[in-house]
Amino acid sequence: MAILIKNPETERKARQLASLRGQSITSVIDGALERALAEAQPKRRKLSLTEMIAATDRLHEEAGIRSPLPPVTKEEWDELNEIPGLEDDD
Numbered sequence: 001m002a003i004l005i006k007n008p009e010t011e012r013k014a015r016q017l018a019s020l021r022g023q024s025i026t027s028v029i030d031g032a033l034e035r036a037l038a039e040a041q042p043k044r045r046k047l048s049l050t051e052m053i054a055a056t057d058r059l060h061e062e063a064g065i066r067s068p069l070p071p072v073t074k075e076e077w078d079e080l081n082e083i084p085g086l087e088d089d090d
Helices: 008-021 025-040 049-063 074-080
Strands: none
């Protein structure tokens, strides 16, 4: 697949960079595009644990979820997960 570069100065720069680097014109254009795309992507930063907890608390508040939820006892868990017709062999 071909790309037509209509600007002679742009073509000259691409050829000069390819020559200086010992690469093909395709390689230098591809590298330049990769760098430009990486720079254009929104920067994502990692959240701290404190920030994640605060975000979770805001979500719970906006959704009307009581937080923290009370612990569930084994009996409550078993009752919630009871499958009709399935008996323990104990």
